[in-house]
Amino acid sequence: MNTQTTTEFAPILVADIGGTNARFALITDFNAQTNQFVIEHNLTFPSADFGSLESAINQYFSQISFPKPSRACLAVAGPIKAGQVHLTNLGWHFNVADLKAEFSFEQLEVINDFAAFAYAAPYLDDSQNMAVKAGQADENANIAVMGPGTGFGAACLVRTSQGSAVLSCEAGHITLAAVTELDRQLITELKKQLNHVSVETVFSGPGIAHLYRAMAAVKGVEAKNLDAAQISELATTGQCEVCDATLNQFCDWIGSVAGDLALTFGALGGVFIGGGILPRMQQRLLSSRFVERFADKGIMSQYTSQIPVTLVTQDNIPFIGAAACIHVKSNA
Incomplete structure (x- = not known):
C-alpha cells in the first residue's frame, strides 16, 4: 500500500467524459489509512459546448488556480482501440499519444467507464x-462490476x-439464459421482438420496455406504448400490475445474470453493481429474489453463496477509478 504524504503525491487530472457532461477534477492526495483519494477542483461542463476534448481540458485548466498536473487519467463513455478514441455522440476523436504530447503529460491513461x-x-x-447480499470477500481475489443503464456494462478487476x-x-x-418457467415464456416473447435476446436487450433502459411488452404478452394483456420512466412510475404508484411485475422480474432475473458473471470472472472478491437504474430501485431490489437467484448455481451454489454483492450509490466513481488506475500503475 502506498504511504505517500501530501508533499510527495503528484496530483492527477481525472475526467469523466460522457455524451452529456464533461466532468473534471484533481486528485491531490491519497490517504493510505482510510484508503481514500482526495478529490478537489471538481468542475462540470456541458460536453456539447466544446468541439473537442482538448478544448474542454483547456477550459478546465483556465478555471482552476492550480499547477497543471503531470499525470492524467480520463474515463470515457466510448471504445478505445489502438490508442484512438471515438466519442460518437459528440463527434469527438482523439489520439492518446497526441493528447499526451499536447498537454505534456508524463503519464496519461484513457479507460472506458x-x-x-x-x-x-x-x-x-x-x-x-448498500449491501444487497452478505458474504465474505477474499481480498486477494477478482472483483466483478456490472450495471444496467443506457446499455449494460461489466468488467473485472483481476x-x-x-x-x-x-x-x-x-x-x-x-445470450440471456432462462432459469424459471416465466423466464422461458418471456424469452419466447422477446424473440418475437428481437433477433438476439442478449443481457442488454432486457437489462438496460430500453430493455425495460422490451421486458414490459413481453410480460404483457405472457399475461395476455395488451401492451401500451410505454418507456422505462413511465413503466417505473406506473409500477411505483400501483397503477399497472404488468409494470409492477416487469420491475419485479427485472430485479429477480438480474440476480441470475450477476451470479453468472461472478462465476465467469471468479469474483470471490465481491460483485459491485452500478449503472443508472438499480440505484433508483433499492427497496424493490432488496425485496426481490435477487439473492436467491444469484446463489442458485447448482453444484457451484456454495461458491456463489459466499460472494458479497454491493449496490454502489457513492458519487464520483469515475474519478475514483481514474485515480486508482494511475495509482496502481505508478506503484506496481
Whole structure:
C-alpha cells in the first residue's frame, strides 16, 4: 500500500467524459489509512459546448488556480482501440499519444467507464453504498462490476500475486439464459421482438420496455406504448400490475445474470453493481429474489453463496477509478 504524504503525491487530472457532461477534477492526495483519494477542483461542463476534448481540458485548466498536473487519467463513455478514441455522440476523436504530447503529460491513461468502475472497487466507502447480499470477500481475489443503464456494462478487476489489472468485456451482448418457467415464456416473447435476446436487450433502459411488452404478452394483456420512466412510475404508484411485475422480474432475473458473471470472472472478491437504474430501485431490489437467484448455481451454489454483492450509490466513481488506475500503475 502506498504511504505517500501530501508533499510527495503528484496530483492527477481525472475526467469523466460522457455524451452529456464533461466532468473534471484533481486528485491531490491519497490517504493510505482510510484508503481514500482526495478529490478537489471538481468542475462540470456541458460536453456539447466544446468541439473537442482538448478544448474542454483547456477550459478546465483556465478555471482552476492550480499547477497543471503531470499525470492524467480520463474515463470515457466510448471504445478505445489502438490508442484512438471515438466519442460518437459528440463527434469527438482523439489520439492518446497526441493528447499526451499536447498537454505534456508524463503519464496519461484513457479507460472506458466500466474499467474505471472496476479500478474504483477496492477504494469504495462501505458506508456510502448498500449491501444487497452478505458474504465474505477474499481480498486477494477478482472483483466483478456490472450495471444496467443506457446499455449494460461489466468488467473485472483481476488480482494476482504479481499485481492487478482490469479486464474489459462485452458481457452485455451474451445470450440471456432462462432459469424459471416465466423466464422461458418471456424469452419466447422477446424473440418475437428481437433477433438476439442478449443481457442488454432486457437489462438496460430500453430493455425495460422490451421486458414490459413481453410480460404483457405472457399475461395476455395488451401492451401500451410505454418507456422505462413511465413503466417505473406506473409500477411505483400501483397503477399497472404488468409494470409492477416487469420491475419485479427485472430485479429477480438480474440476480441470475450477476451470479453468472461472478462465476465467469471468479469474483470471490465481491460483485459491485452500478449503472443508472438499480440505484433508483433499492427497496424493490432488496425485496426481490435477487439473492436467491444469484446463489442458485447448482453444484457451484456454495461458491456463489459466499460472494458479497454491493449496490454502489457513492458519487464520483469515475474519478475514483481514474485515480486508482494511475495509482496502481505508478506503484506496481
